[in-house]
Amino acid sequence: MTPDAATELETAVNPLREGSVTLRAAEPCTFVVFGASGDLTHRKLLPALLKLSRERLLHPQTAVVGFARRKTTDEEFRAELAQLAGERGVPEAEWRRFAASLFYRAGDFENADDYRALTALLETLERERATPGNRIYYMAAPPDAFPAIFTNLGRSGLARPPKPEAWTRVVVEKPFGRDLGSARALNALIHTCFEERQVFRIDHYLGKETVQNILVLRLANGIFEPLWNNRYVDHLQITVAETVGVEARAGYYEKAGVLRDMLQNHMLQLLALTAMEPPARFEADSVRDEKAKVLRAMEPLSPELVAARTVRGQYGAGSVAGEPVVGYREEPGVNPDSTVETCLAVKLEVDNWRWAGVPFYLRSGKRLAKRATEIAIVFRRPPYSLFRSAGCGPIESNVLRLRIQPDEGISMSFGTKAPGQTLRIQPVRMDFNYLTAFGAEPPEAYERLLLDCNLGDSTLFAREDEVELAWERVDAIARGWAETGKTPLVTYPAGTWGPREADDLIERDGRRWYRV
């Protein structure tokens, strides 16, 4: 090294970093989970953090602090998770290492003193664990607690990084508002103490490997993107089907319905990812700019179009997977006269150069025949039916299916000659399955998203404008249903594929729902 080079070394990047593989290793930080006594924390968040810790993707100095009203000690909080760790066969040493990073602080979301106590605990942990003061606040509390939490985060100074080199971020769980007005109000509230770059609105669907694979499939393979437009695609179908009923969420579901629970977030995000233009770069704002453009290109439906292009249903009694189940109105906590929809089908259009004239059929519901989330891209048939003269019937369209869950994978159907002396064309499938290809299931969505948040990568999180654009479209449907009365709530038996009217919606256009 010359003297000049040595001088340069004093200001340049660390030369030992050159040529090293950039690992997705987390920075030291403290996760503060508001609503730590809730179901989401125990079912998803803590298991995801435990898994990240086991895989050494969390920095060893990371701490997790639960904050909720329930009076619990650190030991009791750890004991609750210990049971889960035991069920999952986590080795004792690994569990002990993670448990040592778990803490709990009982507090009232509205009490400023409790935030002062939380501040003191965080400062102590950061001092003891020699972390720079990076913090992630995770809003796993009910949405009605958000105003109190954000107000107190702002007033107590917790929203600000404690040191210049540190950062603070906030993760907000859905539902992000219940309509456009409340979403805007929530965004405004959050922005009183956090800038947009600090806000991570989580939609766990975006953390699923298969959802991320939509972009990879389209943009890392030469054969698909040229076909990804109205010249070759006849229509798209997005199905998000659940077999479960409302379970313990009747209180929430009675206010939301499938429209707000599924369409506003998961389904429109899947649609946007499938329909978006290739981003200039694979980084957060480029990707989110393109998704927002898709949502903008879908005009909110007029009341007349809502009547013509939507179906809403509610499950009645029936049987799912061989088990008898009650109807929605008989579920605990549900109003016996409830008019909340548990199933919907909708036809949408993306009015842009790429997709003009291509319908997007979306359906989702509870207590349907099967649990499955799938995007089907249905291609146009060949322009001329060459084999008709040889006695072959109509040829099936090629369908590219992206299976989001379960059995994550991709399949492509195409026609082939069935063996035999006559010309018979039969559709067959080429199938890619994550399990049989990689021998492993994709990681849990929350693991990926928590790690991304730690790394400051918001690509897989919804931006303010995306959320508001989605609400505008969903509000138009809700308004249409409320104002015209032309979309009656129809009952469908639990364990079926929803009301007959959902089939009529697509069959009117000479198409059919593909079996998932």
Next chain:
Amino acid sequence: MGAMWKSPTGANAFYRAALANLVVPLDSIRSEQLTVVLGDLARRHPARVFRIQRAPSGPGAGAGAARLTARATALCHIREGRPGFVCSEQIVLEWTDASASLVPSAVRSLLIGDLPVILLSLAPAPDPSWLATLATKVDLVIADSCVEEEPAALIEIWERTGRSGAPMRDLAWARLEPWRALLAELFDAPDAARALGSLRDLTIAHGGAAPPSTVWLLAGWLASRLSWRLEGRDGARWRFRSGHGPVDVVIQRNEGESASILQWAHLRAGGAHPLDVRIVHKSRGTTALVEWLSPRRETVTAPFGYRELAAAIVGEIQRQEPNPAFQDSSRIARAMIEA
């Protein structure tokens, strides 16, 4: 096995998975040890595994037998949190001196056609006679210079990694990764980074009779990253020159440790940015001890990304980018050995 693949779904289902063909020549010494590694490897990166070994001696299987023998088995593991098993096929191929030349054609006929072929060469030299023929037709060769005791054999592996033909990776470099990551991390802080330019002394200690290749590569890596120029050697001391002056590199043996491993590295800098730090790692530990003597006195336990052998192999299989840092490091390491 055919019946296994047709097994029902659910708890007793067997899922056959493969991302690669993995060709593994085994010698009698490492066969048992690598059985565990291959199971772990198949779990992490499913593959059709070709386990190629010399036929055991005995009646009818002596060196004169002119035929290969083969059997098919499967390496299975339970799916995490879900019913069923995920399996990799394993073909065990046994050869004799008389049938050795048949090995390449036998392997070629059994490869899964559209998947990459990876040769995992973990036995020390000399290679079996058929290996060179097979190696010309594979997509990736993974070798391990740490199993070689002769410096010439180390150099041969490093040389081959730079040649055209199938890309070759050295697992010694993968083993060095946590050392490189930890060292890089130590010098991220601006104060420490400034001391990098004025390093004066590097001492690396190892166990075993001779320095493992990781020792040479660590010295080579630091020298290449910091632009040190080799000037000469005096026994176990190598004299380099940096932009700020001379740098001594000492490689010393720890008599108390029989395993051939890199044990600690001690770096010292003088001048305006004094620094004195020693990093100690114990075999297979997931942490390392960082002993700071200057500019401050403290000992901290730092995470050390130790990986089991199978994980290191998978890392090399998945590495897609060229590796100029390794080429630079091995070039200097070779110069040190030959000095």
